[in-house]
Each structure stands twice: as structure tokens, then as C-alpha cells.
Amino acid sequence: MSPVTVLEWIVALAIVYVGLPELLGHYLGVGAVRAVKTERQELALTFDDGPGPLTPQILDLLALAEAKATFFMVGRQAERYPDLVRQVQAGGHEVANHSETHAGLWWTGPVATLRQFEQAAAVLASNTHLRPHHLRPPWGQFNLSLWPAASRLEHRVVLWTVNAFDWRQKDTVQAIAGRIAQARPGAIVLLHDAGGDGRQRTVEALKLALPQLRSRGIGLVTVEQLIAHGIPTVPLRMRIWDLWESLYDRLYHVDAMSEDSIFRLQRGVLKDPIDLADGTQLKAGTVYGEIHLKNTALSQMGAIRGLRALRHSLTLLADRLAVEPRWQDIEVFLGTTILGRPAVGLGFTVSPVAEDLGGWWAKTYRNWLMLIYHPQGAHRAGSPEKMQLVFISMSRRVLLERYGHPGEGGGAGDDR
Numbered sequence: 472m473s474p475v476t477v478l479e480w481i482v483a484l485a486i487v488y489v490g491l492p493e494l495l496g497h498y499l500g501v502g503a504v505r506a507v508k509t510e511r512q513e514l515a516l517t518f519d520d521g522p523g524p525l526t527p528q529i530l531d532l533l534a535l536a537e538a539k540a541t542f543f544m545v546g547r548q549a550e551r552y553p554d555l556v557r558q559v560q561a562g563g564h565e566v567a568n569h570s571e572t573h574a575g576l577w578w579t580g581p582v583a584t585l586r587q588f589e590q591a592a593a594v595l596a597s598n599t600h601l602r603p604h605h606l607r608p609p610w611g612q613f614n615l616s617l618w619p620a621a622s623r624l625e626h627r628v629v630l631w632t633v634n635a636f637d638w639r640q641k642d643t644v645q646a647i648a649g650r651i652a653q654a655r656p657g658a659i660v661l662l663h664d665a666g667g668d669g670r671q672r673t674v675e676a677l678k679l680a681l682p683q684l685r686s687r688g689i690g691l692v693t694v695e696q697l698i699a700h701g702i703p704t705v706p707l708r709m710r711i712w713d714l715w716e717s718l719y720d721r722l723y724h725v726d727a728m729s730e731d732s733i734f735r736l737q738r739g740v741l742k743d744p745i746d747l748a749d750g751t752q753l754k755a756g757t758v759y760g761e762i763h764l765k766n767t768a769l770s771q772m773g774a775i776r777g778l779r780a781l782r783h784s785l786t787l788l789a790d791r792l793a794v795e796p797r798w799q800d801i802e803v804f805l806g807t808t809i810l811g812r813p814a815v816g817l818g819f820t821v822s823p824v825a826e827d828l829g830g831w832w833a834k835t836y837r838n839w840l841m842l843i844y845h846p847q848g849a850h851r852a853g854s855p856e857k858m859q860l861v862f863i864s865m866s867r868r869v870l871l872e873r874y875g876h877p878g879e880g881g882g883a884g885d886d887r
Contacts (some may be wrong), residue, residue, distance in 0.1 A: 496613035509701030522555035523665025538691035546591030
């Protein structure tokens with residue numbers, strides 16, 4: 472067998488054992504719970520990598536907020552802090568499986584994968600007298616052996632909806648707290664109670680976020696309770712759309728903004744002049760920012776929350792525009808959407824997409840967005856008056872005047 476053939480076999484095995492499972496499990500959520508569809512105003516906070524020295528502080532904060540949570544524990548940490556395992560259970564929280572040693576599954580074989588979760592389950596059961604029902608693979612990594620291992624142990628694989636990024640050094644306590652506080656009902660929030668820098672920032676972020684969640688009327692429950700109260704699924708069409716957005720962003724250098732924004736921004740330069748509906752003429756060479764929405768996130772909000780999220784995202788865009796060097800020459804923000812009526816209220820200039828400007832593409836794109844936004848989208852797409860795809864625009868000056876802070880403004884394009 473030639474070296475090239477050996478390499479090809481290695482690549483093929485890697486794709487089958489890691490690549491496809493990672494795509495299907497981690498990114499599309501096949502065979503895993505990432506969110507729960509529920510009518511209740513509740514969500515689940517989850518803590519990975521513990522227990523650890525800061526776990527008692529987190530338990531105290533949860534008790535003060537009358538909140539329950541799920542702790543995905545590492546077997547070796549549980550052996551090190553058995554009293555904390557029992558303390559978590561005594562507080563009415565869920566104890567779940569996060570592997571024995573926190574080994575990455577990309578480099579773990581079939582037998583070792585099963586052993587990782589089997590040993591951790593045994594350790595946790597010895598302290599709680601209950602076998603865990605849920606597991607989360609370290610870093611959310613999948614391999615082909617994870618699903619059979621979970622099935623054999625009668626565990627459900629649980630990922631997350633919101634990553635609070637409490638492990639990321641560059642993020643402030645306020646940013647972490649903001650991601651937690653703005654999570655939607657049915658969400659599963661990823662946090663950590665051990666590892667890294669000790670997670671003191673997680674504790675401080677919870678002090679800010681828990682009162683905000685309570686003021687919104689959001690109840691905090693375990694993953695098991697959240698699933699019992701709803702349907703643990705995210706439609707496959709939304710998972711596919713999430714994957715497409717992620718790939719598009721990588722290929723075309725789209726800035727995902729921040730976790731609490733539902734905008735993504737792509738910088739571009741006009742090749743040809745265009746006339747906007749308000750009479751503004753944009754010359755060839757004008758630098759623009761193309762606004763893309765995080766469509767699946769927006770689709771899971773109601774009308775009122777969605778409108779608030781759009782306004783908040785415009786404020787975040789104005790704030791970022793004032794400090795981001797790469798965006799200082801952007802003169803106008805453009806986009807296409809089926810949300811024409813809300814766009815007008817937000818200050819955008821709106822005009823219909825011309826039928827001769829890729830009419831087939833416009834209709835197909837509109838229909839696909841309706842499938843994403845609405846469970847009866849295929850029927851709603853048949854109403855062109857309500858679901859018309861429109862072209863939206865807003866100048867830099869208007870954005871800063873409506874959504875910027877006093878004193879902001881100026882910059883490229885304000886005097887043009």
C-alpha cells in the first residue's frame with residue numbers, strides 16, 4: 472500500500488469518526504438537546520468542569536435567587552470534592568455527567584469514549600445514589616462512538632443554546648452577565664464552576680444576571696425539569712440554516728458582532744452606483760455595511776421581544792461604529808429582509824426588490840426565510856403582500872442620530 476493510499480485512508484477514517492459526527496452532533500444538534508420548546512417562562516443554567524472551590528458560592532447565589540441548575544461534573548473532580556457533589560444534590564440541583572477526565576473526544580477511541588462516561592457515571596452515582604440522566608461531552612466535541620455510549624448508559628446528550636463565554640479572558644463580567652440575563656425561555660446556558668482562572672468572574676456575573684432574570688419573570692430550572700415541561704428539539708431546518716450562516720460568515724468575512732446582538736455585519740464596496748428610495752445617490756466606490764440577521768435566534772423570539780432585540784442591536788451597532796477602526800469609512804448600511812414594516816419603524820428606508828433584479832432568487836430567498844421564521848411558512852410565503860422581500864438602507868448619520876450616544880456622529884460620510 473502506497474503512502475498516499477495510507478494517508479487517504481487516515482483522512483477517510485477521520486472524516487467518518489470525527490468529521491461527520493462533529494458536523495451532525497455539534498453543529499446540527501442531531502441526537503442532542505440544544506434548547507427546549509416550552510410555553511413556560513423558564514430556562515436552564517448549566518455549570519461544567521466542577522465541582523470546585525467556587526461551587527459553594529454559586530450554590531449560595533442560586534439559593535438566594537430560588538433557582539435550580541444542572542452541574543455537569545468531571546469524575547475526577549467529583550472524587551476530589553465528594554462533599555460538594557452531595558451539596559449540589561441536597562440543594563435540589565441536577566448532577567450530570569461531563570466525562571471522567573475531560574478528555575477531548577476527537578482523539579478518543581470507541582472503548583475509551585465509553586469508559587470516560589461510564590467511570591464518571593459510577594463516581595457520581597456513588598455520591599448521590601442516583602445515576603445521571605444527562606451527559607455533555609467536553610468542549611461539545613463528538614465522535615462516532617458518543618451516541619452508542621450515551622445510549623448504553625441511558626444518558627441524553629445535552630449541549631447549549633447560549634455560551635456565556637465565562638472562560639474567555641477578554642470578556643468582562645458585565646458582558647458575561649449580559650449574555651446570561653438576555654437568554655430566552657427554553658434556553659440552556661453554558662457556564663463553568665471550575666477550571667481556567669477559577670471562575671471568579673462567573674460568580675460575579677451571576678450576581679448581576681440572576682436579579683435581572685428574576686425581574687423578567689424567568690424561572691431557573693434543571694435541564695431535566697426544562698425537558699419535562701417542553702419539547703427538547705430544534706427543527707432541523709434551523710440547524711441547517713445556522714450551519715449555512717456560520718459557513719457564509721467564514722467564507723465572506725462577516726463579523727458576528729456580539730452574543731447579545733442579532734446582527735452580523737459584512738463590509739463591502741459598491742461596484743456600481745445605486746439610487747436609494749429616499750432619493751440618495753450612492754456612487755461607485757462607496758463603502759457600505761451589509762446587515763445580516765441571526766435568523767434562527769430572531770425566529771425564536773415573539774414579535775415584541777424581536778423588535779426590542781432589533782432596536783438593541785442597532786444601538787450596539789452605533790456603539791461599535793464609534794470605536795471600530797475597520798468601520799470608520801462605512802457610509803451606509805444595506806440589507807434585504809422580509810421584515811419591511813418593522814424596518815420602517817426602526818428608521819430604515821425601504822423599497823421592494825425589483826423583479827428584474829434576480830426575481831427568481833428573491834422569491835426563493837423569501838420563501839426559505841418564511842420556512843425559518845414561521846412553522847406555517849410554506850403557506851405564509853404564498854401571501855406576497857405580507858411577505859414581500861424588500862431592500863433596506865440607513866445612512867451612517869441616521870444610525871448615529873437615532874441610536875448613538877450624545878456627542879457621537881461625524882466620521883466618514885456624515886458630510887457627504
